[in-house]
Amino acid sequence: MRKHLRPHAEFLAYCLMPNHFHFLVFFPQESDTEQFSQGMRIILGSYVTAINRCYGRTGSLFTQNTHSKPLEQSDQHYPQLCFYYIHHNPLRAKLVSQPEDGPYSSLPDYLGIRRGTFCNQTLARQLLDLPSDPHQLAQEARTQLDPEITDKLF
Structure with missing residues (x-):
């Protein structure tokens, strides 16, 4: 992710779940979102290849x-709501008792x-008014x- 995604976007939050993931990212004006998408394809493709090899x-x-x-098309509080929604995923799935206990999220x-x-915590605190x-x-x-x-978020 550092190699293929971070050069093209600033990560503000993440949560990796057993069957899905969430990223909250900021694209600076000079960033190339197509390069980010290509990086995501590389990462997901590599993951699939590794799992398929491992399990034959x-x-x-x-x-x-x-x-x-x-x-950017949403109201000003929506990105902040997404930040908290992302970090609530392990709690909603009953994997943890508190949001900060999620070992595969950025909240800790x-x-x-x-x-x-x-x-980029500094940028996230600025943009999301955390x-x-x-x-x-x-x-x-x-x-x-x-x-x-939250049911309407995604």
Whole structure:
């Protein structure tokens, strides 16, 4: 991901789940989104090849194509809502008891639990108007999201 995706976009949040993943990315004006898409194809294709070799199988692993949704057309709070929605995925799937317990998400990095360097936290705090205080961010992250809203996100 650092080789094929990060040169073309700034990652603001991520969560890897057993059967899907979410990325919240920012594309600077000079970025080439087609290069990012090509990088995503390389990563997913490499993953499929490795799994197929490991288990002696052939064919695709994924039932759906990767989806993306531009956030610039939305209201100003939508990107922040996506940030929290992404980090709530392990909680909604009953894999953890608190959002910050998700080992495959960027939330522990934002809370200072882990020293992750993948996401551009400074940019995310600016663009998403996130609290700089980790305790306040943790409290906001623990707040239950309205299912009526989150069901419409994706």
